[in-house]
Amino acid sequence: MAQHTSDHGYLLDNRQSEAGIRFGALSELFDPVTFRHVDQLGIGPGMRCWEIGAGGPSVPRGLAERVGPDGAVVATDIDVSWTEGIAGGVIEVLEHDVAADPPPGGGFDLVHARLVLVHVADRAEALRRMVGALRPGGVLLLEDADPGLQPLLCPDESGPEQRLANRLRSGFRSLMAGRGADLEYGRTLPRLLRESGLDDVRADAYFPITSPACTVLEAATVRQIRGRLVAAGLATDEEIDRHLEHVETGRLDLATAPMISAWGRRPRQP
Incomplete structure (x- = not known):
């Protein structure tokens, strides 16, 4: 989840202390969705998988359980500080820029990236390399956010706490866009997979509207970017402190941007 972009790189740096908290919350929110797709796609014993922008360890470990001792999982990221401890057995961890x-x-029988490409400056080249790494019949599963489809942190904007939350989320989106993130990328995935020559392309979308993990994710994210929000004039320290107090009550219904999951299969050679 830490692929560099233009400007000064990935906004949510893996080396910051909040990164591990964010990875845990993202795992709780989205691993069930990811592995529902992985299992429906038939990923199983003996297969080779490439996990791109692995970030935390949960997806590589889940893939390793499915491919078993005769399979292989290659987990790559530009910063492997959160995954290098899981290397061994069928899991290989590599520092790599997709x-x-x-x-x-x-x-590979499966190439997977979750919440990665939206942050990559040269998304087209990254996609070309992913498709080229597929074996005949292999599957590319891309999962990426589309904040443009649902931009609000609090879809039920029922009071001042929710309005403040949504204003800070708007500031976060501005910082992302300033670093080259495409805030409408998720919706383009089915078309891009078809244009890349993949067959049987399908997609769906998921986002929670309220969850304890959303609360954890929001608090960690805001703490990670608060200095940039203040420096850019998007929020004051007082507003950020107030928002964090509201978040910690657990009474805000916090949502995420929709995560679009799209998948397609490389044609088998005749």
């Missing part, structure tokens, strides 16, 4: 470095060799 848009600049050659794909790991050997070909």
Whole structure:
């Protein structure tokens, strides 16, 4: 989840202390969705998987359980500080930039990236490399956010606490856009997969409207970017403190941007 962009790189740096908290919350929110797709796609014993922008350890470990001792999972990121401890057995961890470095060799039955490409400056090149790494019949599963489809942190904007939350979320989106993030990327995934020559392209979308993990994710995210919000004039320290107090009550119905999951299969050779 830490692929560099233009400007000064990924807004949510893996090396910040809040990153581990964010990875845990994202895992709780989205792992069930990811593995529902992985299982429906038939990923199982003996297969080779490439997990891109792995961030935390949960997805590589889940893939390793499915491919078993005769399979392989290659987990890559530009910053492997949160995944290097899981290397061993069928899991290989590599420092790697998906848009600049050659794909790991050997070909893959599954290539997966979650909440990665929206942050990558050269998304088209990264996608080309992912498709090229597929074995015939292999599947590319991309999952990315589309804040433009649902931009609010509090869809039920029922009072001043919710209005403040939504204003800070708007500031967060501004910071992301300033670093090259495409806030409408998720919706383009089905078309991009078809244009890349993949077959049987399908997609769906998911976002929670309220969850304890949303509360944890929001608090960690705001703490991680508060200095940038203040420096850009998007919020004051007092407003951020007030928002964090509101979040910690657990009484705000906090949502995430929709995560679009899209998948397609490389044609089998005749």
